Amino acid sequence: MEESKQNNQEEQKPKLEKPAAKPKPKSKPKPDQTFILSSSPHQVKTDDVKTVMKHVNMALLPAIVASVVYFGFRSLFMILTAVISCVLTEIVINKMRGKQFREGSAIVTGILLAMTLPPTLHLGFVVMGSVFAIAIGKQIFGGLGYNIFNPALLARAFLQASFPVRMTTWTNPSTLDAVTTATPLGGLKFENIVSPYFDMLIGNCGGCIGETSALLIIVGGVYLLIKKYADWRIPVSYLGSVVIFGTIFWLINPGQYPDPLYHLFSGGLMLGAFFMATDMVTSPVTPKGSWIFGIGAGFLLVIIRLFGGLPEGVMYSILLMNAFTPLINRFTRPKFFGEVKK
Amino acid sequence: MAKKKISLLKEFTKGLWDENPVLVMLLGLCPTLAVTSSAINGLAMGLAVLFTLTASSTIISSVRKIIPKEVRIPTFIIVIATFVTITDKSMAAFQPILHKSLGAFIPLIVVNCVILGRQEAFASKNNVGRSIVDALGMSVGFTITLTVLGAIRELLGAGTIFSLQLMPDSFVPWMVMILPPGAFITLGLMIGATNWINARRER
Amino acid sequence: MKSAKLIIVLTLTAIISGAILSVLAGITQPIIDEYQTDVLKTAVGDVLPNINSYDIKIIENTKFFVGKDRNNKPINVAFEAVGDGFQSKLKILVGMNLDMTKILSIKILSQLETPGLGTKIETDPGNKEDDAWFGKQFINLNTSSSLTYLKNEKPDKSKGQIMAITGATISSKAVIDIINATMAINRPLFTKEVN
Numbered sequence: 001m002e003e004s005k006q007n008n009q010e011e012q013k014p015k016l017e018k019p020a021a022k023p024k025p026k027s028k029p030k031p032d033q034t035f036i037l038s039s040s041p042h043q044v045k046t047d048d049v050k051t052v053m054k055h056v057n058m059a060l061l062p063a064i065v066a067s068v069v070y071f072g073f074r075s076l077f078m079i080l081t082a083v084i085s086c087v088l089t090e091i092v093i094n095k096m097r098g099k100q101f102r103e104g105s106a107i108v109t110g111i112l113l114a115m116t117l118p119p120t121l122h123l124g125f126v127v128m129g130s131v132f133a134i135a136i137g138k139q140i141f142g143g144l145g146y147n148i149f150n151p152a153l154l155a156r157a158f159l160q161a162s163f164p165v166r167m168t169t170w171t172n173p174s175t176l177d178a179v180t181t182a183t184p185l186g187g188l189k190f191e192n193i194v195s196p197y198f199d200m201l202i203g204n205c206g207g208c209i210g211e212t213s214a215l216l217i218i219v220g221g222v223y224l225l226i227k228k229y230a231d232w233r234i235p236v237s238y239l240g241s242v243v244i245f246g247t248i249f250w251l252i253n254p255g256q257y258p259d260p261l262y263h264l265f266s267g268g269l270m271l272g273a274f275f276m277a278t279d280m281v282t283s284p285v286t287p288k289g290s291w292i293f294g295i296g297a298g299f300l301l302v303i304i305r306l307f308g309g310l311p312e313g314v315m316y317s318i319l320l321m322n323a324f325t326p327l328i329n330r331f332t333r334p335k336f337f338g339e340v341k342k
Numbered sequence: 343m344a345k346k347k348i349s350l351l352k353e354f355t356k357g358l359w360d361e362n363p364v365l366v367m368l369l370g371l372c373p374t375l376a377v378t379s380s381a382i383n384g385l386a387m388g389l390a391v392l393f394t395l396t397a398s399s400t401i402i403s404s405v406r407k408i409i410p411k412e413v414r415i416p417t418f419i420i421v422i423a424t425f426v427t428i429t430d431k432s433m434a435a436f437q438p439i440l441h442k443s444l445g446a447f448i449p450l451i452v453v454n455c456v457i458l459g460r461q462e463a464f465a466s467k468n469n470v471g472r473s474i475v476d477a478l479g480m481s482v483g484f485t486i487t488l489t490v491l492g493a494i495r496e497l498l499g500a501g502t503i504f505s506l507q508l509m510p511d512s513f514v515p516w517m518v519m520i521l522p523p524g525a526f527i528t529l530g531l532m533i534g535a536t537n538w539i540n541a542r543r544e545r
Numbered sequence: 546m547k548s549a550k551l552i553i554v555l556t557l558t559a560i561i562s563g564a565i566l567s568v569l570a571g572i573t574q575p576i577i578d579e580y581q582t583d584v585l586k587t588a589v590g591d592v593l594p595n596i597n598s599y600d601i602k603i604i605e606n607t608k609f610f611v612g613k614d615r616n617n618k619p620i621n622v623a624f625e626a627v628g629d630g631f632q633s634k635l636k637i638l639v640g641m642n643l644d645m646t647k648i649l650s651i652k653i654l655s656q657l658e659t660p661g662l663g664t665k666i667e668t669d670p671g672n673k674e675d676d677a678w679f680g681k682q683f684i685n686l687n688t689s690s691s692l693t694y695l696k697n698e699k700p701d702k703s704k705g706q707i708m709a710i711t712g713a714t715i716s717s718k719a720v721i722d723i724i725n726a727t728m729a730i731n732r733p734l735f736t737k738e739v740n
Binding site: 379408409410412413416417421424431434436438499500515520521 | 565570576659660662
């Protein structure tokens with residue numbers, strides 16, 4: 001989601017593509033730009049990275065509102081801290097590399113990172129995670145479009161591995177006191193407490209600041225899908241396969257395994273499915289690849305949740321599938337017209 | 343090997359930077375990544391390699407003319423394995439606690455590419471004196487790299503270096519640094535820094 | 546003739562190597578063995594209080610360390626419990642009274658849990674007053690019912706409860722599960738044999 005595919009091409013051949021995207025160049029076209037020789041696709045879209053990022057931010061708005069409602073203004077501070085540190089890191093590193101700060105992708109990374117953090121986390125760790133997301137998660141691979149993993153999730157994995165206790169201290173949203181509480185998944189795994197569905201749907205349960213309200217995330221996610229800034233196949237196949245695999249285990253032993261609805265509305269699945277798995281840079285480009293990506297992530301998620309040491313597996317399921325993305329792209333490459341199967 | 347004579351000093355210092363076994367040649371990464379969770383572990387592994395490499399290079403280069411080409415690799419391996427076993431057993435007997443923390447990685451020095459690589463590339467083609475200097479240079483380079491890597495990881499992951507408290511009490515250790523991902527991240531950044539410095543030097 | 550040389554060189558190398566190593570083993574092996582017995586002796590002494598000596602008793606392939614007082618009378622017993630932790634095999638030495646209704650003390654013999662987290666089952670540097678607090682909870686723990694763990698409440702020793710480590714619930718749970726499982730097997734084995 002952090003950039004359009006269009007931009008990818010732009011970066012590779014900036015001189016050839018840019019005039020194609022803008023039919024009316026302001027200055028006189030230089031001789032070598034008048035006639036454009038480029039390979040397909042000859043797609044002309046007006047969307048640039050900025051527009052995409054604007055829409056993504058808009059889609060995240062309902063979830064941000066929910067986080068403020070449930071966890072107070074502290075969550076707004078966390079989001080602002082993350083966004084500011086991400087943007088600053090981006091500017092500094094771009095300067096070091098002699099590049100211009102252009103895209104708003106760092107803003108989206110910042111918001112997404114903050115939304116996957118627990119409400120009690122000290123702001124210093126938020127800054128550390130943001131710097132890691134941009135510097136190690138993105139810039140070190142060559143900047144936007146070259147990163148293998150979703151930067152926000154990578155930073156979260158770093159924080160989770162570094163500060164496991166602080167990253168799993170949850171508070172109760174309604175009372176907001178310092179008493180620690182369990183997330184729906186953690187409660188189920190370690191203490192056999194089942195949370196009510198309605199609370200999980202509206203977000204009245206323990207969890208990261210931006211992941212609890214499944215309903216408002218879906219609202220934003222559907223907006224993205226309608227506007228076509230996210231590939232609908234990924235959330236559909238991800239959520240669908242979670243339901244299918246969840247149902248299989250639930251039918252095997254309903255007493256031991258939670259039912260598929262519980263899987264669907266607990267933890268960070270909705271946020272992950274709509275906003276993180278759909279990241280254009282780190283998910284497959286082909287339609288068939290998107291299906292494989294989503295189904296693989298869903299399968300991994302159910303396995304991690306049911307049999308892993310940790311209660312939640314959205315982060316690792318997406319990161320693992322990110323690693324498979326180049327391979328998926330390779331094997332689902334569309335055939336050339338007229339190509340014969342070997 | 344009709345090689346131009348280079349000074350003995352150069353033979354020694356090339357292992358420290360220009361041909362550093364870990365940062366430039368990327369050899370012996372398995373023990374490098376696995377044992378460097380603290381500075382003392384890195385240093386101990388480095389010293390174990392120093393002993394094995396120097397001893398093996400001495401033996402191999404002194405008998406290099408009687409080893410037939412066809413069986414050189416098995417011969418190298420037997421010699422190396424002998425010295426590794428000596429290291430392993432002596433450490434188990436006299437430094438049991440250190441031996442426990444290095445665990446399986448002492449016997450695995452046998453397959454450390456740094457050692458076999460030096461036998462094949464250097465000791466089997468040069469005289470004893472040069473081979474010893476080369477082995478010392480390489481293993482000192484290896485030891486320094488592992489110790490620095492271990493020190494960085496220990497400092498960030500536990501707030502100490504050689505068990506000496508260096509960070510203030512309020513410092514929250516970055517657990518990830520003493521876990522395997524920390525090894526990969528730190529080593530990657532160290533290799534990146536090496537390449538960056540080399541690129542700047544060339545300019 | 547060439548192949549003969551190959552064989553001779555390799556054989557000679559192997560023989561010399563073997564000779565050196567056998568001499569070395571002769572020197573170091575006794576020291577290593579002595580160290581390991583020492584470690585075990587200290588460990589048994591740690592989990593069995595007030596003993597003068599101990600016997601090793603093997604019942605159906607299970608090793609029991611029976612602690613004795615000055616008059617050579619058995620007073621308590623220890624055994625090893627092995628099982629899976631969060632990411633490594635845990636080996637725990639458990640010291641109990643003779644009818645195995647009470648844990649006297651435990652000692653973690655080996656573990657490779659997550660550094661700084663699961664390793665707190667052995668030492669917890671974060672707890673400045675007592676870095677071995679987790680293991681000490683097992684001293685005089687009632688085991689007439691299975692052991693259980695709590696997270697936010699104060700545990701009751703007479704009910705066999707202990708406090709789990711924050712952030713390392715799985716390692717804490719593993720210790721308890723391993724002790725419970727081994728106790729369930731060893732109790733009938735040992736009490737039948739002794740009485």
